[in-house]
Amino acid sequence: MKRLANKATQLATVLVISSFMVFAIGALLPGDPTLTVLGENATVQQRAQLREELGLDDPIIVRYAHWAVNSLRGDLGTSLRTQEPVGTIIAERLPITLELTFLSVVLAVVVGIPLGVASAKWRGGALDLGIGVVGLSSLAVPYFWLGILLILFFSIRLGWVPPSGHVPFFEDPLENLRLMILPVLTVGTAMVALVMRQTRTAMLEALSQDYVRTARAKGTSEAKAVLYHALRNALNPIVTIVGLQFGALMGGAVVTETIFSMPGLGRLVVDGIFNRDLAVVQGAILTIVLCVVVINLLTDLLYSQLDPRIKL
Incomplete structure (x- = not known):
């Protein structure tokens, strides 16, 4: 059991590192996600307000911690395009x-x-x-x-x-x-x-x-x-x-x-x-x-x- 627990710990570590890389790469991609919600005609003030609501201006480590904690609870966020829970969408596609x-x-x-x-x-x-x-x-x-x-x-x-x-x-x-x-x-x-x-x-x-x-x-x-x-x-x-x-x-x-x-x-x-x-x-x-x-x-x-x- 001890060896199995060690193996599970190693895999959990891999999952944490991988999840951070997934989040970081997605967060660092060029472009503004607020345009997906508001469209190209949105004003600067509207985009800034939405970025604040979504926490997009927070440091990346803070955003990752928030996302990781929610993911452990089964909450992967909400689709910006369809406003559906991401977990529900994945459950249908997986x-x-x-x-x-x-x-x-x-x-x-x-x-x-x-x-x-x-x-x-x-x-x-x-x-x-x-x-x-x-x-x-x-x-x-x-x-x-x-x-x-x-x-x-x-x-x-x-x-x-x-x-x-x-x-x-x-x-x-x-x-x-x-x-x-x-x-x-x-x-x-x-x-x-x-x-x-x-x-x-x-x-x-x-x-x-x-x-x-x-x-x-x-x-x-x-x-x-x-x-x-x-x-x-x-x-x-x-x-x-x-x-x-x-x-x-x-x-x-x-x-x-x-x-x-x-x-x-x-x-x-x-x-x-x-x-x-x-x-x-x-x-x-x-x-x-x-x-x-x-x-x-x-x-x-x-x-x-x-x-x-x-x-x-």
């Missing part, structure tokens, strides 16, 4: 981004791990070469370009799926998953390649260990030696890359949700930046940071379950 991220991780694990195992098992062969070429090509294509190509081919040319939009899962599960196909392929393709390459590297090391040779010498089937003995001991680095990529996937959602017109957290950040709605931008990015911190903690907990020799 499930969409989490669904996109979760499905992308599932795609990466379901496709990437078997490809990595096959590539390691038949190292140096035609299959290994083909998988490697496809993986490198996937890593080389940026999100925005892949998304546009998928829309052009599957939506415009073939007409199989709509090019954009979103339907809540509990409203129409099938239509929800249908609309998620292209965004998940856009975000998850690069992660498939990363998981595949990490699995191949870990499996090559595991397959050369004495315990695998011993299992084979005892007459264990090749499938059991590869999947049970080798893959089981190669999972830790694979879990590491999946956990680390969670944050990258949520970051990639900013581009993907914009391309596919999905009303998720990434799209909220983009709209907030364009509208100079700092409360929304700061609240949304803080939520993303919090999700990444929680996932990293869960990843560390999973380590000890996969390998009893590892203790927090």
Whole structure:
């Protein structure tokens, strides 16, 4: 418990530092947020009065302390543009981004791990070469370009799926998953390649260990030696890359949700930046940071379950 408490303290420290950076960067951006509320025709006196009401003239450390205390209470402020509570807006948008991220991780694990195992098992062969070429090509294509190509081919040319939009899962599960196909392929393709390459590297090391040779010498089937003995001991680095990529996937959602017109957290950040709605931008990015911190903690907990020799 003591080690777990120490780990939680470290992650809390990361969250505090990250939250301050998020707030400071947003506060130091050029422009006047009061123009979002009052418009371009507002007088200097009106803008000065609103700045005083919002506390925009206070020192940044004072503003951060006020914002941090309110955030701990669940109050992330109010949108300058819509006058809605930021927490309510995020609660509506977050499930969409989490669904996109979760499905992308599932795609990466379901496709990437078997490809990595096959590539390691038949190292140096035609299959290994083909998988490697496809993986490198996937890593080389940026999100925005892949998304546009998928829309052009599957939506415009073939007409199989709509090019954009979103339907809540509990409203129409099938239509929800249908609309998620292209965004998940856009975000998850690069992660498939990363998981595949990490699995191949870990499996090559595991397959050369004495315990695998011993299992084979005892007459264990090749499938059991590869999947049970080798893959089981190669999972830790694979879990590491999946956990680390969670944050990258949520970051990639900013581009993907914009391309596919999905009303998720990434799209909220983009709209907030364009509208100079700092409360929304700061609240949304803080939520993303919090999700990444929680996932990293869960990843560390999973380590000890996969390998009893590892203790927090």
